[in-house]
Amino acid sequence: MFIPTVDLSDKRPSVVSQIARACRELGFIQVVNHGIPLEVMDQKSKLLRDTLQVRLGPDPSPVEIPEICRNEIVGSMEHSSQTSWRALDGAVIPGSIDNPYAEPNWWVANRARRGWVDVKPIAGALIINVGDILQILSNDEYRSVEHRVLANPCREPRTSVAVFFNTTNRDGLFGSFPEMTSPEKPALYRQLVFSDYLKRFFTKELDGKSLKDFYRMAAAITVTADQEPHDRLKALKAFDELKTGVKGLVDSGITSIPQIFIHPSDTLSTSSIQYDPDIIPTIDLSALDGDRRPAIVDQIARASRERGFFHVLNHGIQSEVMDQTIKAVKGFHELPTEIKSKMYNRDKGHSVSFFSNVDLFHNIEAVCWRDSLQIMVGSNRLEDEEIPEICRNEVVEWHSQLKPLAELLIGFMCEGLGLDKERLKEMKFSEAGAIVGHYYPYCPQPDLTLGLKSHTDASMLTILLQDHIGGLQIKHNGNWVDVKPVPGALAVFVGDILQMIFNDEYKSGEHRVVANSGREPRTSVPVFFYASNMDASYGPLPELLSLDKPALYRQFSLSDFIRRFFADDWDGKSLLDFYRI
Numbered sequence: 001m002f003i004p005t006v007d008l009s010d011k012r013p014s015v016v017s018q019i020a021r022a023c024r025e026l027g028f029i030q031v032v033n034h035g036i037p038l039e040v041m042d043q044k045s046k047l048l049r050d051t052l053q054v055r056l057g058p059d060p061s062p063v064e065i066p067e068i069c070r071n072e073i074v075g076s077m078e079h080s081s082q083t084s085w086r087a088l089d090g091a092v093i094p095g096s097i098d099n100p101y102a103e104p105n106w107w108v109a110n111r112a113r114r115g116w117v118d119v120k121p122i123a124g125a126l127i128i129n130v131g132d133i134l135q136i137l138s139n140d141e142y143r144s145v146e147h148r149v150l151a152n153p154c155r156e157p158r159t160s161v162a163v164f165f166n167t168t169n170r171d172g173l174f175g176s177f178p179e180m181t182s183p184e185k186p187a188l189y190r191q192l193v194f195s196d197y198l199k200r201f202f203t204k205e206l207d208g209k210s211l212k213d214f215y216r217m218a219a220a221i222t223v224t225a226d227q228e229p230h231d232r233l234k235a236l237k238a239f240d241e242l243k244t245g246v247k248g249l250v251d252s253g254i255t256s257i258p259q260i261f262i263h264p265s266d267t268l269s270t271s272s273i274q275y276d277p278d279i280i281p282t283i284d285l286s287a288l289d290g291d292r293r294p295a296i297v298d299q300i301a302r303a304s305r306e307r308g309f310f311h312v313l314n315h316g317i318q319s320e321v322m323d324q325t326i327k328a329v330k331g332f333h334e335l336p337t338e339i340k341s342k343m344y345n346r347d348k349g350h351s352v353s354f355f356s357n358v359d360l361f362h363n364i365e366a367v368c369w370r371d372s373l374q375i376m377v378g379s380n381r382l383e384d385e386e387i388p389e390i391c392r393n394e395v396v397e398w399h400s401q402l403k404p405l406a407e408l409l410i411g412f413m414c415e416g417l418g419l420d421k422e423r424l425k426e427m428k429f430s431e432a433g434a435i436v437g438h439y440y441p442y443c444p445q446p447d448l449t450l451g452l453k454s455h456t457d458a459s460m461l462t463i464l465l466q467d468h469i470g471g472l473q474i475k476h477n478g479n480w481v482d483v484k485p486v487p488g489a490l491a492v493f494v495g496d497i498l499q500m501i502f503n504d505e506y507k508s509g510e511h512r513v514v515a516n517s518g519r520e521p522r523t524s525v526p527v528f529f530y531a532s533n534m535d536a537s538y539g540p541l542p543e544l545l546s547l548d549k550p551a552l553y554r555q556f557s558l559s560d561f562i563r564r565f566f567a568d569d570w571d572g573k574s575l576l577d578f579y580r581i
Protein backbone atom coordinates (compact mmCIF):
# COMPACT_ATOMS: atom_id res chain seq x y z
CA MET A 1 0.00 0.00 0.00
CA PHE A 2 1.09 3.53 -0.72
CA ILE A 3 2.16 5.39 2.41
CA PRO A 4 2.62 9.00 1.44
CA THR A 5 5.81 10.82 2.32
CA VAL A 6 5.43 14.57 2.08
CA ASP A 7 8.42 16.82 1.64
CA LEU A 8 7.62 19.93 3.67
CA SER A 9 10.20 21.94 1.76
CA ASP A 10 8.05 21.70 -1.39
CA LYS A 11 5.87 24.54 -2.53
CA ARG A 12 2.98 25.24 -0.14
CA PRO A 13 0.05 24.45 -2.51
CA SER A 14 1.61 21.11 -3.33
CA VAL A 15 2.26 20.32 0.36
CA VAL A 16 -1.32 21.31 1.24
CA SER A 17 -2.82 19.13 -1.45
CA GLN A 18 -0.63 16.14 -0.61
CA ILE A 19 -1.41 16.42 3.10
CA ALA A 20 -5.14 16.89 2.47
CA ARG A 21 -5.21 13.84 0.23
CA ALA A 22 -3.34 11.70 2.75
CA CYS A 23 -5.60 12.86 5.61
CA ARG A 24 -8.68 12.07 3.54
CA GLU A 25 -7.59 8.71 2.25
CA LEU A 26 -5.42 7.32 4.98
CA GLY A 27 -5.09 9.60 8.00
CA PHE A 28 -1.41 8.86 8.02
CA ILE A 29 1.59 10.69 6.55
CA GLN A 30 5.35 10.65 6.88
CA VAL A 31 6.97 14.07 6.62
CA VAL A 32 10.53 14.86 5.72
CA ASN A 33 12.36 18.18 5.74
CA HIS A 34 10.25 19.20 8.70
CA GLY A 35 12.84 21.51 10.14
CA ILE A 36 13.69 19.43 13.19
CA PRO A 37 17.41 18.68 13.16
CA LEU A 38 18.39 15.02 13.13
CA GLU A 39 20.50 15.46 16.25
CA VAL A 40 17.41 16.55 18.19
CA MET A 41 15.54 13.45 17.03
CA ASP A 42 18.43 11.15 17.88
CA GLN A 43 18.98 12.55 21.35
CA LYS A 44 15.51 11.48 22.37
CA SER A 45 15.77 7.95 21.20
CA LYS A 46 18.87 7.32 23.28
CA LEU A 47 17.34 8.59 26.48
CA LEU A 48 13.87 7.19 26.98
CA ARG A 49 13.14 3.80 28.49
CA ASP A 50 9.84 1.85 28.88
CA THR A 51 6.86 4.19 28.96
CA LEU A 52 7.33 7.66 30.22
CA GLN A 53 4.27 9.86 29.99
CA VAL A 54 4.57 13.61 30.24
CA ARG A 55 1.53 15.87 30.21
CA LEU A 56 2.04 19.38 29.05
CA GLY A 57 -0.28 22.38 29.10
CA PRO A 58 0.37 25.60 27.22
CA ASP A 59 3.05 26.55 29.77
CA PRO A 60 4.84 23.33 30.71
CA SER A 61 6.55 23.17 34.07
CA PRO A 62 9.61 21.23 33.01
CA VAL A 63 10.89 20.54 36.54
CA GLU A 64 8.71 17.44 36.79
CA ILE A 65 10.26 15.86 33.72
CA PRO A 66 13.19 13.57 34.56
CA GLU A 67 16.34 15.53 34.18
CA ILE A 68 17.92 12.99 31.88
CA CYS A 69 15.50 13.89 29.09
CA ARG A 70 13.99 17.21 30.24
CA ASN A 71 15.68 19.53 27.78
CA GLU A 72 15.13 17.21 24.88
CA ILE A 73 11.39 16.85 25.55
CA VAL A 74 10.74 20.54 26.03
CA GLY A 75 12.80 21.21 22.91
CA SER A 76 10.81 18.68 20.91
CA MET A 77 7.55 20.37 21.95
CA GLU A 78 8.81 23.68 20.72
CA HIS A 79 9.79 22.20 17.42
CA SER A 80 6.59 20.22 16.96
CA SER A 81 4.25 23.03 17.86
CA GLN A 82 5.70 25.13 15.11
CA THR A 83 4.36 22.65 12.63
CA SER A 84 1.05 22.05 14.40
CA TRP A 85 -2.28 23.68 14.68
CA ARG A 86 -1.97 26.29 17.40
CA ALA A 87 -5.41 25.75 18.89
CA LEU A 88 -4.49 22.22 19.85
CA ASP A 89 -1.74 23.02 22.23
CA GLY A 90 -2.12 20.57 25.12
CA ALA A 91 0.05 17.52 24.62
CA VAL A 92 0.88 14.17 26.11
CA ILE A 93 4.20 12.64 25.23
CA PRO A 94 4.64 8.97 25.92
CA GLY A 95 8.07 7.78 25.06
CA SER A 96 7.96 4.05 24.89
CA ILE A 97 9.78 0.88 24.34
CA ASP A 98 6.73 -1.17 23.53
CA ASN A 99 8.47 -4.37 24.33
CA PRO A 100 12.17 -4.99 24.51
CA TYR A 101 11.72 -7.09 21.39
CA ALA A 102 9.89 -4.77 19.05
CA GLU A 103 10.97 -4.60 15.45
CA PRO A 104 11.24 -1.06 14.21
CA ASN A 105 8.08 -1.47 12.18
CA TRP A 106 4.80 0.30 12.44
CA TRP A 107 1.76 -1.28 11.01
CA VAL A 108 -1.17 0.59 9.67
CA ALA A 109 -4.52 -1.05 9.17
CA ASN A 110 -5.77 -0.95 5.72
CA ARG A 111 -9.32 -2.04 6.27
CA ALA A 112 -10.08 -1.84 2.59
CA ARG A 113 -7.65 -4.66 2.00
CA ARG A 114 -8.38 -6.17 5.40
CA GLY A 115 -4.73 -6.45 6.26
CA TRP A 116 -2.04 -4.70 8.21
CA VAL A 117 0.53 -2.78 6.25
CA ASP A 118 4.09 -2.39 7.32
CA VAL A 119 5.25 1.21 7.76
CA LYS A 120 9.00 1.16 7.27
CA PRO A 121 10.89 3.86 9.14
CA ILE A 122 12.35 6.44 6.77
CA ALA A 123 15.50 8.09 8.02
CA GLY A 124 14.77 11.55 9.31
CA ALA A 125 11.03 11.34 8.72
CA LEU A 126 8.33 12.01 11.26
CA ILE A 127 4.98 10.30 11.23
CA ILE A 128 1.83 12.39 11.44
CA ASN A 129 -1.44 10.68 12.41
CA VAL A 130 -4.79 12.33 12.07
CA GLY A 131 -6.44 11.97 15.50
CA ASP A 132 -10.05 11.18 16.30
CA ILE A 133 -10.77 14.78 17.27
CA LEU A 134 -9.61 16.08 13.91
CA GLN A 135 -11.81 13.51 12.24
CA ILE A 136 -14.76 14.80 14.27
CA LEU A 137 -13.96 18.47 13.57
CA SER A 138 -13.60 17.80 9.86
CA ASN A 139 -16.88 15.81 9.82
CA ASP A 140 -15.09 12.75 8.44
CA GLU A 141 -13.33 14.68 5.67
CA TYR A 142 -10.15 13.50 7.34
CA ARG A 143 -9.76 10.06 8.89
CA SER A 144 -7.93 8.88 11.96
CA VAL A 145 -6.21 5.65 11.10
CA GLU A 146 -6.11 2.45 13.12
CA HIS A 147 -2.58 1.32 13.89
CA ARG A 148 -0.69 -1.10 16.09
CA VAL A 149 2.88 -2.18 16.83
CA LEU A 150 4.15 -5.74 16.68
CA ALA A 151 6.20 -7.25 19.48
CA ASN A 152 9.88 -6.83 18.81
CA PRO A 153 11.59 -10.04 17.70
CA CYS A 154 15.06 -8.41 17.75
CA ARG A 155 17.58 -8.13 20.55
CA GLU A 156 17.84 -4.43 19.98
CA PRO A 157 15.03 -2.55 21.69
CA ARG A 158 12.82 -0.14 19.78
CA THR A 159 12.03 3.35 21.03
CA SER A 160 9.34 5.71 19.83
CA VAL A 161 8.21 9.11 21.02
CA ALA A 162 4.66 10.20 20.28
CA VAL A 163 3.35 13.68 20.93
CA PHE A 164 -0.44 13.92 21.09
CA PHE A 165 -1.79 17.39 20.50
CA ASN A 166 -5.07 18.22 22.15
CA THR A 167 -6.86 21.38 22.99
CA THR A 168 -6.41 23.12 26.32
CA ASN A 169 -9.94 24.46 26.13
CA ARG A 170 -11.41 21.60 28.12
CA ASP A 171 -14.83 23.08 28.65
CA GLY A 172 -15.44 24.38 25.16
CA LEU A 173 -18.03 22.70 22.99
CA PHE A 174 -16.69 20.97 19.87
CA GLY A 175 -18.33 19.33 16.95
CA SER A 176 -18.01 19.13 13.23
CA PHE A 177 -17.05 22.56 11.88
CA PRO A 178 -20.11 24.24 10.33
CA GLU A 179 -18.07 24.85 7.15
CA MET A 180 -17.71 21.09 6.85
CA THR A 181 -21.44 20.43 6.89
CA SER A 182 -24.18 21.04 4.38
CA PRO A 183 -27.73 19.75 3.79
CA GLU A 184 -26.25 16.87 1.76
CA LYS A 185 -23.58 16.24 4.36
CA PRO A 186 -25.11 16.86 7.78
CA ALA A 187 -22.98 16.79 10.94
CA LEU A 188 -22.04 13.22 11.68
CA TYR A 189 -21.16 13.79 15.33
CA ARG A 190 -22.84 15.15 18.41
CA GLN A 191 -21.26 18.20 20.06
CA LEU A 192 -18.75 17.22 22.71
CA VAL A 193 -16.99 18.84 25.61
CA PHE A 194 -13.33 17.94 25.67
CA SER A 195 -13.27 17.23 29.43
CA ASP A 196 -16.08 14.71 28.90
CA TYR A 197 -14.13 13.14 26.05
CA LEU A 198 -11.06 12.74 28.25
CA LYS A 199 -13.07 11.36 31.13
CA ARG A 200 -14.53 8.70 28.87
CA PHE A 201 -11.15 7.94 27.42
CA PHE A 202 -9.80 7.07 30.84
CA THR A 203 -12.79 5.09 32.10
CA LYS A 204 -13.22 1.36 32.02
CA GLU A 205 -16.15 1.74 29.68
CA LEU A 206 -13.81 2.27 26.79
CA ASP A 207 -12.19 -1.00 25.86
CA GLY A 208 -9.73 0.52 23.46
CA LYS A 209 -12.39 1.18 20.88
CA SER A 210 -12.52 4.54 19.26
CA LEU A 211 -14.43 7.26 21.09
CA LYS A 212 -15.47 8.69 17.76
CA ASP A 213 -18.11 6.02 17.59
CA PHE A 214 -19.51 7.11 20.92
CA TYR A 215 -20.08 10.63 19.66
CA ARG A 216 -21.24 9.60 16.24
CA MET A 217 -24.91 10.15 15.71
CA ALA A 218 -27.04 7.06 15.33
CA ALA A 219 -27.75 7.47 11.69
CA ALA A 220 -24.14 8.09 10.80
CA ILE A 221 -22.52 4.71 10.58
CA THR A 222 -18.79 4.53 10.41
CA VAL A 223 -17.17 2.77 7.56
CA THR A 224 -14.95 -0.18 7.95
CA ALA A 225 -14.50 -0.95 4.33
CA ASP A 226 -13.64 1.11 1.33
CA GLN A 227 -16.96 2.89 1.27
CA GLU A 228 -17.86 6.45 2.10
CA PRO A 229 -20.08 6.68 5.21
CA HIS A 230 -22.86 8.06 3.09
CA ASP A 231 -22.69 5.11 0.76
CA ARG A 232 -22.82 2.74 3.66
CA LEU A 233 -25.76 4.49 5.23
CA LYS A 234 -27.48 4.49 1.88
CA ALA A 235 -26.82 0.79 1.51
CA LEU A 236 -28.19 0.06 4.99
CA LYS A 237 -31.29 2.12 4.29
CA ALA A 238 -31.80 0.52 0.92
CA PHE A 239 -31.57 -2.92 2.49
CA ASP A 240 -33.99 -1.96 5.27
CA GLU A 241 -36.45 -0.44 2.82
CA LEU A 242 -36.66 -3.69 0.91
CA LYS A 243 -38.43 -5.04 4.04
CA THR A 244 -37.60 -8.56 3.00
CA GLY A 245 -34.55 -9.13 5.21
CA VAL A 246 -31.65 -11.39 4.40
CA LYS A 247 -33.98 -14.11 3.17
CA GLY A 248 -35.17 -11.67 0.49
CA LEU A 249 -31.57 -11.27 -0.72
CA VAL A 250 -31.09 -15.03 -0.90
CA ASP A 251 -34.40 -15.49 -2.70
CA SER A 252 -33.32 -12.90 -5.27
CA GLY A 253 -30.52 -15.28 -6.20
CA ILE A 254 -27.48 -13.27 -5.09
CA THR A 255 -24.20 -15.15 -5.17
CA SER A 256 -22.06 -12.68 -3.22
CA ILE A 257 -23.02 -10.82 -0.09
CA PRO A 258 -23.35 -7.01 -0.04
CA GLN A 259 -20.52 -5.02 1.54
CA ILE A 260 -22.54 -4.06 4.66
CA PHE A 261 -22.45 -7.72 5.74
CA ILE A 262 -18.70 -8.16 5.44
CA HIS A 263 -17.07 -8.30 8.87
CA PRO A 264 -13.48 -7.29 9.59
CA SER A 265 -11.38 -10.43 9.33
CA ASP A 266 -10.18 -10.25 12.94
CA THR A 267 -13.74 -10.73 14.26
CA LEU A 268 -14.45 -13.69 12.02
CA SER A 269 -11.69 -16.01 13.29
CA THR A 270 -13.05 -19.10 11.68
CA SER A 271 -10.97 -21.58 13.65
CA SER A 272 -13.16 -23.33 16.17
CA ILE A 273 -13.12 -26.37 18.36
CA GLN A 274 -15.58 -29.12 17.63
CA TYR A 275 -18.30 -30.01 20.06
CA ASP A 276 -16.85 -31.35 23.30
CA PRO A 277 -19.22 -32.60 26.00
CA ASP A 278 -16.67 -31.70 28.67
CA ILE A 279 -16.81 -28.09 27.62
CA ILE A 280 -20.55 -27.97 27.00
CA PRO A 281 -22.29 -29.69 29.91
CA THR A 282 -25.62 -31.42 29.38
CA ILE A 283 -27.61 -31.62 32.60
CA ASP A 284 -30.34 -34.21 33.01
CA LEU A 285 -33.26 -32.78 34.98
CA SER A 286 -35.15 -36.05 35.35
CA ALA A 287 -36.16 -37.15 38.84
CA LEU A 288 -35.24 -33.78 40.20
CA ASP A 289 -37.32 -34.09 43.33
CA GLY A 290 -35.59 -37.27 44.45
CA ASP A 291 -32.04 -38.02 45.56
CA ARG A 292 -30.63 -36.45 42.43
CA ARG A 293 -31.56 -32.91 43.40
CA PRO A 294 -28.27 -31.99 45.16
CA ALA A 295 -26.30 -33.36 42.20
CA ILE A 296 -28.40 -31.35 39.74
CA VAL A 297 -27.97 -28.17 41.82
CA ASP A 298 -24.25 -28.82 41.85
CA GLN A 299 -23.99 -29.35 38.10
CA ILE A 300 -26.03 -26.23 37.32
CA ALA A 301 -24.01 -24.11 39.74
CA ARG A 302 -20.76 -25.38 38.28
CA ALA A 303 -21.81 -24.81 34.67
CA SER A 304 -23.10 -21.31 35.55
CA ARG A 305 -19.86 -20.46 37.31
CA GLU A 306 -17.48 -21.83 34.72
CA ARG A 307 -19.32 -21.51 31.42
CA GLY A 308 -22.45 -19.39 31.81
CA PHE A 309 -23.97 -21.93 29.47
CA PHE A 310 -25.36 -25.48 29.56
CA HIS A 311 -27.85 -27.82 27.95
CA VAL A 312 -30.79 -29.26 29.87
CA LEU A 313 -32.42 -32.57 29.01
CA ASN A 314 -35.60 -34.10 30.39
CA HIS A 315 -36.84 -30.63 31.22
CA GLY A 316 -40.47 -31.62 31.05
CA ILE A 317 -41.36 -29.96 27.74
CA GLN A 318 -42.50 -32.44 25.15
CA SER A 319 -40.52 -32.77 21.98
CA GLU A 320 -43.66 -32.25 19.85
CA VAL A 321 -44.12 -28.82 21.45
CA MET A 322 -40.50 -28.00 20.66
CA ASP A 323 -40.87 -29.16 17.06
CA GLN A 324 -44.12 -27.26 16.58
CA THR A 325 -42.56 -24.05 17.86
CA ILE A 326 -39.61 -24.29 15.48
CA LYS A 327 -41.92 -25.19 12.61
CA ALA A 328 -44.27 -22.27 13.30
CA VAL A 329 -41.44 -19.69 13.55
CA LYS A 330 -39.86 -21.08 10.39
CA GLY A 331 -43.28 -20.88 8.76
CA PHE A 332 -43.47 -17.18 9.60
CA HIS A 333 -40.11 -16.46 7.97
CA GLU A 334 -41.13 -18.44 4.91
CA LEU A 335 -44.40 -16.57 4.39
CA PRO A 336 -44.76 -14.98 0.95
CA THR A 337 -42.77 -11.74 0.79
CA GLU A 338 -45.86 -9.57 0.21
CA ILE A 339 -47.39 -10.71 3.49
CA LYS A 340 -44.23 -10.71 5.56
CA SER A 341 -42.91 -7.36 4.40
CA LYS A 342 -46.08 -5.66 5.71
CA MET A 343 -44.96 -6.65 9.20
CA TYR A 344 -41.40 -5.38 8.76
CA ASN A 345 -40.68 -2.62 11.29
CA ARG A 346 -38.05 -1.68 13.83
CA ASP A 347 -40.10 0.85 15.85
CA LYS A 348 -39.40 0.57 19.53
CA GLY A 349 -43.07 1.08 20.43
CA HIS A 350 -44.20 -2.18 18.84
CA SER A 351 -44.63 -5.33 20.89
CA VAL A 352 -44.17 -7.46 17.81
CA SER A 353 -41.65 -6.62 15.11
CA PHE A 354 -40.05 -8.38 12.20
CA PHE A 355 -36.68 -7.06 11.00
CA SER A 356 -33.20 -8.02 9.98
CA ASN A 357 -30.53 -7.04 12.52
CA VAL A 358 -31.95 -5.27 15.55
CA ASP A 359 -28.88 -3.00 15.53
CA LEU A 360 -28.79 -2.41 11.77
CA PHE A 361 -28.22 1.34 12.08
CA HIS A 362 -26.05 1.41 15.18
CA ASN A 363 -23.71 -1.32 14.26
CA ILE A 364 -20.27 0.09 13.83
CA GLU A 365 -18.70 -2.92 12.19
CA ALA A 366 -20.92 -4.99 9.97
CA VAL A 367 -24.37 -6.49 10.05
CA CYS A 368 -25.26 -10.17 10.23
CA TRP A 369 -26.86 -12.78 8.03
CA ARG A 370 -30.08 -13.28 9.97
CA ASP A 371 -33.74 -12.18 10.15
CA SER A 372 -35.73 -12.02 13.37
CA LEU A 373 -39.26 -11.87 14.67
CA GLN A 374 -39.30 -10.22 18.10
CA ILE A 375 -42.17 -10.45 20.55
CA MET A 376 -42.00 -8.45 23.77
CA VAL A 377 -43.72 -10.03 26.75
CA GLY A 378 -44.90 -8.55 30.03
CA SER A 379 -46.09 -5.24 31.43
CA ASN A 380 -49.32 -5.83 29.50
CA ARG A 381 -47.53 -5.01 26.29
CA LEU A 382 -48.30 -8.15 24.42
CA GLU A 383 -51.74 -8.67 23.03
CA ASP A 384 -51.76 -12.13 21.57
CA GLU A 385 -53.57 -10.95 18.45
CA GLU A 386 -50.54 -8.94 17.47
CA ILE A 387 -48.48 -12.09 17.01
CA PRO A 388 -48.62 -13.23 13.38
CA GLU A 389 -51.33 -15.82 13.10
CA ILE A 390 -49.07 -18.43 11.55
CA CYS A 391 -47.15 -18.84 14.80
CA ARG A 392 -49.42 -17.23 17.41
CA ASN A 393 -50.66 -20.32 19.27
CA GLU A 394 -47.27 -21.98 19.22
CA VAL A 395 -45.42 -18.92 20.54
CA VAL A 396 -47.95 -18.34 23.32
CA GLU A 397 -47.82 -22.00 24.26
CA TRP A 398 -44.04 -22.02 24.14
CA HIS A 399 -43.77 -19.10 26.51
CA SER A 400 -46.23 -20.59 28.97
CA GLN A 401 -44.33 -23.89 28.98
CA LEU A 402 -41.01 -22.18 29.49
CA LYS A 403 -42.00 -20.00 32.46
CA PRO A 404 -41.96 -22.81 35.07
CA LEU A 405 -38.67 -24.09 33.64
CA ALA A 406 -37.07 -20.63 33.98
CA GLU A 407 -38.29 -20.42 37.59
CA LEU A 408 -36.96 -23.88 38.30
CA LEU A 409 -33.54 -23.11 36.83
CA ILE A 410 -33.19 -19.81 38.66
CA GLY A 411 -34.22 -21.61 41.85
CA PHE A 412 -31.42 -24.15 41.28
CA MET A 413 -28.96 -21.36 40.58
CA CYS A 414 -29.91 -19.64 43.86
CA GLU A 415 -29.56 -22.89 45.78
CA GLY A 416 -26.16 -23.44 44.23
CA LEU A 417 -25.01 -20.25 45.94
CA GLY A 418 -26.52 -21.19 49.28
CA LEU A 419 -29.55 -18.90 48.77
CA ASP A 420 -33.19 -19.75 49.20
CA LYS A 421 -34.58 -21.06 45.91
CA GLU A 422 -37.32 -18.41 46.05
CA ARG A 423 -34.84 -15.58 46.60
CA LEU A 424 -35.45 -13.96 43.21
CA LYS A 425 -39.12 -14.83 42.95
CA GLU A 426 -40.22 -11.29 43.76
CA MET A 427 -38.55 -10.09 40.55
CA LYS A 428 -41.28 -11.96 38.67
CA PHE A 429 -38.74 -12.60 35.97
CA SER A 430 -40.73 -15.24 34.21
CA GLU A 431 -43.43 -12.76 33.30
CA ALA A 432 -41.37 -10.28 31.34
CA GLY A 433 -38.97 -10.61 28.53
CA ALA A 434 -38.75 -11.22 24.85
CA ILE A 435 -39.33 -14.17 22.58
CA VAL A 436 -37.28 -14.00 19.41
CA GLY A 437 -37.60 -16.21 16.37
CA HIS A 438 -34.31 -16.11 14.44
CA TYR A 439 -33.99 -17.35 10.90
CA TYR A 440 -30.54 -17.91 9.38
CA PRO A 441 -30.90 -18.43 5.63
CA TYR A 442 -28.23 -19.96 3.44
CA CYS A 443 -25.28 -17.60 3.03
CA PRO A 444 -23.34 -17.74 -0.23
CA GLN A 445 -20.14 -16.40 1.43
CA PRO A 446 -20.29 -17.70 5.00
CA ASP A 447 -16.60 -17.01 5.63
CA LEU A 448 -17.07 -13.26 5.28
CA THR A 449 -19.89 -12.71 7.72
CA LEU A 450 -21.61 -14.02 10.85
CA GLY A 451 -25.15 -15.11 11.70
CA LEU A 452 -24.96 -13.29 15.02
CA LYS A 453 -21.87 -11.57 16.30
CA SER A 454 -20.22 -12.28 19.62
CA HIS A 455 -22.22 -11.10 22.66
CA THR A 456 -23.49 -11.99 26.10
CA ASP A 457 -27.24 -11.85 26.68
CA ALA A 458 -28.66 -8.75 28.33
CA SER A 459 -31.21 -10.87 30.19
CA MET A 460 -31.40 -12.65 33.53
CA LEU A 461 -31.59 -15.98 31.84
CA THR A 462 -32.09 -17.09 28.25
CA ILE A 463 -33.55 -20.42 27.21
CA LEU A 464 -32.85 -21.26 23.60
CA LEU A 465 -34.61 -23.73 21.38
CA GLN A 466 -32.77 -24.55 18.17
CA ASP A 467 -33.27 -26.88 15.25
CA HIS A 468 -30.77 -29.53 14.12
CA ILE A 469 -28.66 -27.34 11.79
CA GLY A 470 -26.10 -25.92 14.24
CA GLY A 471 -23.92 -22.83 14.03
CA LEU A 472 -24.06 -21.60 17.63
CA GLN A 473 -20.64 -21.30 19.27
CA ILE A 474 -19.55 -20.41 22.79
CA LYS A 475 -16.27 -18.82 23.75
CA HIS A 476 -14.16 -20.97 26.00
CA ASN A 477 -10.58 -20.11 27.00
CA GLY A 478 -10.34 -17.78 24.04
CA ASN A 479 -11.57 -20.38 21.51
CA TRP A 480 -14.89 -20.68 19.78
CA VAL A 481 -16.46 -24.05 20.52
CA ASP A 482 -19.24 -25.46 18.35
CA VAL A 483 -22.45 -26.15 20.25
CA LYS A 484 -23.78 -29.19 18.49
CA PRO A 485 -27.55 -29.34 18.87
CA VAL A 486 -28.45 -32.15 21.28
CA PRO A 487 -31.78 -33.72 20.29
CA GLY A 488 -34.46 -32.85 22.85
CA ALA A 489 -32.19 -30.46 24.77
CA LEU A 490 -32.67 -26.77 25.45
CA ALA A 491 -29.72 -24.41 25.77
CA VAL A 492 -29.54 -22.16 28.82
CA PHE A 493 -27.48 -18.97 29.06
CA VAL A 494 -26.75 -17.03 32.23
CA GLY A 495 -27.49 -13.40 31.31
CA ASP A 496 -25.76 -10.17 32.32
CA ILE A 497 -28.46 -9.23 34.85
CA LEU A 498 -27.96 -12.47 36.76
CA GLN A 499 -24.21 -12.01 36.67
CA MET A 500 -24.65 -8.61 38.32
CA ILE A 501 -27.18 -9.81 40.89
CA PHE A 502 -24.92 -12.73 41.76
CA ASN A 503 -21.89 -10.42 41.91
CA ASP A 504 -19.88 -12.41 39.34
CA GLU A 505 -20.38 -15.75 41.11
CA TYR A 506 -21.96 -16.83 37.82
CA LYS A 507 -20.85 -15.57 34.44
CA SER A 508 -22.86 -14.63 31.39
CA GLY A 509 -21.37 -16.73 28.59
CA GLU A 510 -20.07 -15.14 25.39
CA HIS A 511 -21.53 -16.70 22.26
CA ARG A 512 -22.13 -16.10 18.57
CA VAL A 513 -23.62 -17.85 15.53
CA VAL A 514 -21.65 -18.48 12.36
CA ALA A 515 -23.29 -17.76 9.03
CA ASN A 516 -25.21 -20.71 7.66
CA SER A 517 -23.29 -22.37 4.85
CA GLY A 518 -25.89 -25.05 4.17
CA ARG A 519 -28.84 -24.82 1.83
CA GLU A 520 -31.26 -25.64 4.63
CA PRO A 521 -32.12 -22.56 6.74
CA ARG A 522 -31.56 -22.61 10.50
CA THR A 523 -34.26 -21.57 12.99
CA SER A 524 -33.76 -20.79 16.67
CA VAL A 525 -36.07 -19.39 19.33
CA PRO A 526 -34.38 -17.76 22.32
CA VAL A 527 -36.61 -16.55 25.16
CA PHE A 528 -35.00 -13.78 27.22
CA PHE A 529 -36.27 -13.47 30.77
CA TYR A 530 -36.02 -10.06 32.47
CA ALA A 531 -38.05 -8.96 35.48
CA SER A 532 -41.46 -7.37 35.68
CA ASN A 533 -40.68 -4.55 38.04
CA MET A 534 -38.86 -2.14 35.80
CA ASP A 535 -38.31 0.61 38.33
CA ALA A 536 -37.12 -1.32 41.36
CA SER A 537 -33.46 -1.00 42.17
CA TYR A 538 -31.39 -4.17 41.75
CA GLY A 539 -27.78 -4.88 42.49
CA PRO A 540 -25.54 -7.59 43.93
CA LEU A 541 -27.43 -9.52 46.62
CA PRO A 542 -26.21 -8.47 50.09
CA GLU A 543 -25.96 -12.14 51.19
CA LEU A 544 -23.22 -12.67 48.63
CA LEU A 545 -21.12 -9.74 49.82
CA SER A 546 -18.44 -9.64 52.47
CA LEU A 547 -15.28 -7.70 53.23
CA ASP A 548 -13.39 -10.01 50.88
CA LYS A 549 -16.12 -9.89 48.27
CA PRO A 550 -17.32 -6.32 47.92
CA ALA A 551 -20.10 -5.41 45.48
CA LEU A 552 -18.73 -5.36 41.94
CA TYR A 553 -21.71 -3.52 40.42
CA ARG A 554 -23.69 -0.39 41.10
CA GLN A 555 -27.42 -0.57 41.75
CA PHE A 556 -29.46 -0.37 38.58
CA SER A 557 -33.07 -0.34 37.51
CA LEU A 558 -34.25 -2.53 34.69
CA SER A 559 -35.77 0.43 32.92
CA ASP A 560 -32.34 2.05 32.83
CA PHE A 561 -30.70 -1.19 31.75
CA ILE A 562 -33.17 -1.77 28.93
CA ARG A 563 -33.02 1.87 27.83
CA ARG A 564 -29.26 1.62 27.53
CA PHE A 565 -29.54 -1.68 25.71
CA PHE A 566 -31.77 -0.14 23.06
CA ALA A 567 -30.02 3.25 23.03
CA ASP A 568 -28.85 4.56 19.70
CA ASP A 569 -25.26 4.84 20.75
CA TRP A 570 -25.03 1.39 22.28
CA ASP A 571 -22.61 -0.56 20.19
CA GLY A 572 -23.41 -4.05 21.32
CA LYS A 573 -20.80 -4.28 24.05
CA SER A 574 -21.69 -5.89 27.33
CA LEU A 575 -23.58 -3.57 29.66
CA LEU A 576 -21.76 -5.19 32.56
CA ASP A 577 -18.85 -2.84 32.10
CA PHE A 578 -21.14 0.12 32.33
CA TYR A 579 -22.45 -0.87 35.75
CA ARG A 580 -19.20 -2.30 37.07
CA ILE A 581 -17.78 -0.32 39.98
Ligand SMILES: O=C(O)CCC(=O)C(=O)O
Binding pocket: 436, 438, 452, 457, 464, 466, 472, 511, 513, 524, 525, 526
Ligand atom coordinates in the same frame (compact mmCIF):
# COMPACT_ATOMS: atom_id res chain seq x y z
O1 LIG B 1 -29.57 -18.47 17.37
C1 LIG B 1 -28.88 -18.83 18.30
O2 LIG B 1 -28.46 -19.97 18.42
C2 LIG B 1 -28.43 -17.85 19.35
C3 LIG B 1 -29.31 -16.65 19.50
C4 LIG B 1 -28.75 -15.69 20.50
O3 LIG B 1 -27.70 -15.87 21.03
C5 LIG B 1 -29.47 -14.45 20.83
O4 LIG B 1 -30.46 -14.13 20.19
O5 LIG B 1 -29.02 -13.75 21.77
Ligand SMILES: [Fe+2]
Binding pocket: 455, 456, 457, 462, 511
Ligand atom coordinates in the same frame (compact mmCIF):
# COMPACT_ATOMS: atom_id res chain seq x y z
FE1 LIG C 1 -27.48 -14.65 22.78
